[in-house]
Amino acid sequence: MSKKMLLIPHLKELSAKIARTVLTCGKKLGRTGTLILLFILGGNLLLWAGLNRPVQDEPWNGIVAGVSYSPYQKWEDPFKDKFPTVVKEMDRDLALLKGKVSSIRTYSSINGMEEVPRLAKKYGLTVTAGAWLDKRPANNEREIANLIRSAKKYDNIERVIVGNESVLRGDLTVPELIRYIERVRKEVKVPVSTAEPWHVWLAHKELAQHVDYIAIHVLPYWERVPAERAVDWVMSRYEQVKNAFPGKHILLAEVGWPSAGSRRGPAKPSVINEAKFVREFLNVASRQQLDYFIMEAFDQPWKLPLEGSVGAHWGIFNVERQAKFPMQGDILENPLWPMEAGLAFALAIFPILWFFIHFKEIRPLGQAVFAFLIQAAASLMAWTAFVPIVDDLPLFSEIMWGVLLPAQFGLLMVVLINGFEMTEMIWKPNLRRRFLSYNGSNDRYWPMVSLHVAVCNEPPDMVIQMLNSLARLDYPIYEVLVIDNNTYDARLWEPVKKHCKHLGRRFKFFHLGRWPGYKAGALNFALTRTDPKAEIIGVVDSDYIVQPNWLRSLVPHFDRPSVGFVQAPQDQRGWEGNLFKEMCNWEYNGFFHIGMVHRNERNAIIQHGTMTLIRKKVIDKIGKWSEWCICEDAEFGMRLLHAGYESVYVNECFGRGLTPDTFAGYKGQRFRWVYGAMQIIKHHWRWLVPDLKKGRGLTMAQKYHFAMGWLPWFADALHMIFTFAGLCWTAGLVVWPQYFEFPLAAFIVPTLGIFAFKITHSLALYKTRVPCTLPQRIGAAIAGMSLTHTIAKAVFRGLITSKQPFLRTPKDESRPPLIQGILMAREEGLMFLLLMLAACNIFVFYGGSDLEVLTWIAVLLIQSIPYLAAIIVSVASTVPTLADFKTWLNVKRPQMQRI
Structure with a gap:
């Protein structure tokens, strides 16, 4: 019996069980949910049937x-x-x-x-x-x-x-x-x-x-x-x-x-x-x-x-000696398509039912969109799973199928994660956990706050500007501890020390010189010098200018004993009129207006090392900042939630810092975030797996957000793998065409579809949640894509190494010349050039008339977009405004004319 026939016997029984389940659950869905469900599932069946229509042709009745x-x-x-x-x-x-x-x-x-x-x-x-x-x-x-x-x-x-x-x-x-x-x-x-x-x-x-x-x-x-x-x-x-x-x-x-x-x-x-x-x-x-x-x-x-x-594949019988087609009657390209459609139905039905039952508050259009995404992902997986059964693949293609199947599953999971975020953020009428700022009266109890500022090789004027903003805080009782560590040039830290003395007794300056633990080490030192009366610890980055009402607006949230920390978003200043910084600013804003708001719905926000307030007793209970992790803030927040405390996210700006001045600084900052996340995953992976002992550690919703929040970074790592694989495959197609064929459509088509979805997802969420114009949304998307290569490198390095030096994000850097800007994206530029050469070689070698050739060229071009984005953003960091570009052009034009 062939491998195709082995799958048939249980199809009817499985279909009957699914049908009974659907009828039972349909009563819980309501009329609208049932109609959406029938529309999505029926549309899936019609699509499969439409793509596999039988063909009638002149029969042959002789020998x-x-x-x-x-x-x-x-x-x-x-x-x-x-x-x-x-x-x-x-x-x-x-x-x-x-x-x-x-x-x-x-x-x-x-x-x-x-x-x-x-x-x-x-x-x-x-x-x-x-x-x-x-x-x-x-x-x-x-x-x-x-x-x-x-x-x-x-x-x-x-x-x-x-x-x-x-x-x-x-x-x-x-x-x-x-x-x-x-x-x-x-x-x-x-x-x-x-x-x-x-x-x-x-x-x-x-x-x-x-x-x-x-x-x-x-x-x-x-x-x-x-x-x-x-x-x-x-x-x-x-x-x-x-x-x-x-x-x-x-x-x-x-x-x-x-x-x-x-x-x-x-x-x-x-x-x-x-x-x-x-x-x-x-x-x-x-x-x-x-x-x-x-x-x-x-x-x-x-x-x-x-x-x-x-x-x-020239035989009228396949290699197993089975007729490929009848000489009379209808002709089917894939006689197993009903089984593929049935598998797609089975994979989608239960997730869709679960979603409808547990998220009834989502508007019908949102329910329909997410149900469609579930069904589309299930259909793609069913199609891919049947490839070696439907097609007689050579051994090499079967190996490729086995390697790419899990990767495709991961990419489709990223699509569903992003789709779920989009559905809740666009089509959910009201947020369950929306925390607002307070305007507390003076006669209430105000706990003492100890604000900690870690400084390392920062421009003194910038730090002094930040300290002046803290001095203007409208709050009755607080102290400011400035910890300058690993700064060896006295010209950088002595002016800050002098200014702290000028600001008064509540400002205390400590110069540590060589000190272990990077920022976490400095903050842990600050804990040893904190006033014993302090009940709340605040952390502010040295480039921030803080609003006077920050503490008065957020401290009242600690009236609830369950609250462990209160987080306000990071925001930027000084980006107006600067193309590069404007792109970075809105790319950052996407996370704080979308990702953090979505995570806050299930008490699963990421803690950030600035504009954060922490209950001092929590630190005493769960321990200090982890010096083994270069993202000590995110790790600490995860430990706090694991201990059962609640987080509060108030999506209102109370302080603004500086964006990186160069593309290298922008990449270095993201590398640190991603590498730190890999450290956290390796150290706390047990916290992220399902735990049968309910009520302990992270909730399932928190585990979901932490795990799924980091999964897109693994997708960027896969992008790098696919890029190198695509280049190698292209070389094989050109140099050894007798051994290489164009990759399976079951992997190429989803790649194109996933890219289109990512663009749609980003622009739709930005339009709904982030207060920026369409050009700014496009700029943010380009900035985000430009980090793909950096994120991939950080993922791989984070998985195979355990320590990485803390990469300080430089501020107030002088703008680099154009050639330096291009060099900051030299790796990405090389990858872009290789992909362009690969696409050109395929076109020259195979021509442009084959659909699969053009599709493969399209895949190579799409793979090149993040690398092109890196070049664009890097150059933008050197010529950030139109006025600057005109000035640069006028300087260069006489030189060109002389040449």
């Missing part, structure tokens, strides 16, 4: 006059000296052909092939016997001797063919081939010829003088003829050869169409196209009484190195 026969099984390969020597296998083949064909053509007379005429006679089949001739004289002598011997021995050999495409391959010259033909003609009494493509006969008409008939190969696929015109083209070539050799009998020694493999221009291999071609040709041949051999009886996988994937 096929002849087929080419190579007896190789899927485990046999002449290149590896594995020949079909098992007579029982050949006997079964010929028994299968009995009653379906009248004659067979063979290609060799040695290595077991000499048994074919005897077995064919047993089943009433006539034979056109062949001898394979190539550049090996000794092998050719064996072939000729056995061919002559068989022709004399078996009366069912009605003619012979000496050599197959020997001139086309360049193995023999025409005179050499003629000598072999004449030797055989002298020894046998049956008609003798050689087989070559039609154009070889026309180019070497002298061959016709030494043969008894003309045996031509006419294979329209190789000539890039569309399937719908293939039979007419065959007949035109037949008439052309017939007119060139009047009086000579013409044998169509090979005529056929492949069922699978790569497109060749408009010539598309498929089961439907093969079936239509064979049926139409057989009827035309019958009416015109043509002599022919259909290419071929059984698929031959051993031809892959010679002709690529298409070479293995």
Whole structure:
């Protein structure tokens, strides 16, 4: 029984169970939910049916006059000296052909092939016997001797063919081939010829003088003829050869169409196209009484190195000896599509039902959008899962399928995560956890706050500006501890020390010199110097300017004992009029207006090392800042939530810092965030897996947000893997086309779809949640994409290493020259150049008429977009405004004119 048939028995039972479940759950969905569910599931079924419509064509009701026969099984390969020597296998083949064909053509007379005429006679089949001739004289002598011997021995050999495409391959010259033909003609009494493509006969008409008939190969696929015109083209070539050799009998020694493999221009291999071609040709041949051999009886996988994937799929039976299509009735490209549709239905139905039941507050349009995404992801997974069952893949493609299947599952999970975020943020009427700022009166109790500021090699004017803003805080009781660590230039820290003294007793300055633990080490030192009366610890970055009402607005949230920390968003200043900083600013804003708001719905926000307030007792309970992690703030927030405390996110700006001044600084900051996340995952991975002991540690919702929040960074790592794989694959397609074919459509199509969704998801959420214009949204998207390569590097390095130096984000840097800006994206620029060269090479080598060629080029171009974005953002950091660009251009123009 074939692997396809093994999947069928339980389909009805599974469908019945699913139907009962749907009817039961339908009562809980309500009328609208039920209608959406039926629309989505019904649309999925209609799509599968529409893509797999049966094709009706002229039937063939007779017996096929002849087929080419190579007896190789899927485990046999002449290149590896594995020949079909098992007579029982050949006997079964010929028994299968009995009653379906009248004659067979063979290609060799040695290595077991000499048994074919005897077995064919047993089943009433006539034979056109062949001898394979190539550049090996000794092998050719064996072939000729056995061919002559068989022709004399078996009366069912009605003619012979000496050599197959020997001139086309360049193995023999025409005179050499003629000598072999004449030797055989002298020894046998049956008609003798050689087989070559039609154009070889026309180019070497002298061959016709030494043969008894003309045996031509006419294979329209190789000539890039569309399937719908293939039979007419065959007949035109037949008439052309017939007119060139009047009086000579013409044998169509090979005529056929492949069922699978790569497109060749408009010539598309498929089961439907093969079936239509064979049926139409057989009827035309019958009416015109043509002599022919259909290419071929059984698929031959051993031809892959010679002709690529298409070479293995010319049979009217597959390699397992099953008919690919019927000679009468409807033709189906994929007869298993109902099972694929059923699997897609089964994968989608329960997640959709769960979503509808648990998120009834989502507006109907949002429910429909997310249900569609679930069904689309399920359908893509079902399609991909069935690829090795539906298609007869070579071993290399099966290995690729096994490697890419989990990766595709991960990418589709990212789509669903982003889709869920989009659904809640756009179509959820009201947020459950929306915290507002207070305006507390003076007569209430105000706990003491200790504000900690870590400083390292920062410009003193910037730090002084920040301290002045803290001095203006409208709050009755607080202190400010400034910890300057690892700054060795006294000109940087002495002015800050002097200014702290000037601001008064509540400002305390500490210079630590060389100090371990980076920022976490400095903050831990601050905890040892904190006033014992302090009940709340605040952390502010040294580049921030804080609003006077910050503490008064947020501290009242600590009135609830369950609150462990209160977080306000990071915001930026000084970006107006600067193209690069404007792009960075709105890219940052996306996370704080979308991601943090969404995470706050389930008490799962990320703590940030600035504009955060923490209950001092919590620090005493769960421990200090972790010095092993370069993202000590996010790690501490996760520990706090794991301990059962509540977080509060007030999405209101109370302080603004500076964006990085250069693309290198922007990348370095993101690298630190991602690397720190990898450290957290490795250290606390047990907290993220499901725990049967309910009520302990993170809730399932918190685990979801932490795990799924970091998963898109792994998708960026996959992008890097896919990019290198794409470059290697392209090299294979160009250098070794006989071994490489274009990647499976089941992986290419989702790649294009996922990219389109990511763009749509980003722009839609920004339009709804982030107060910026369309050009600013586009700029933010470009800035986000520009970090793809950096994020990927951070993921890999974070997974394989345990320590990374703390990368301080430089502020107030001088703007780099243009050449330095380009160098900041040198790795991304190199990758962009390689992808462009790869796309150009594919276009030059394969042309632009094949759909799969153009699709692969599109994939390479899409893979290049993040690298192009990095170049754009890096250059923007050097020429950030239109005015600056005009100034730069005016400076350069006289130099260009002189040149």
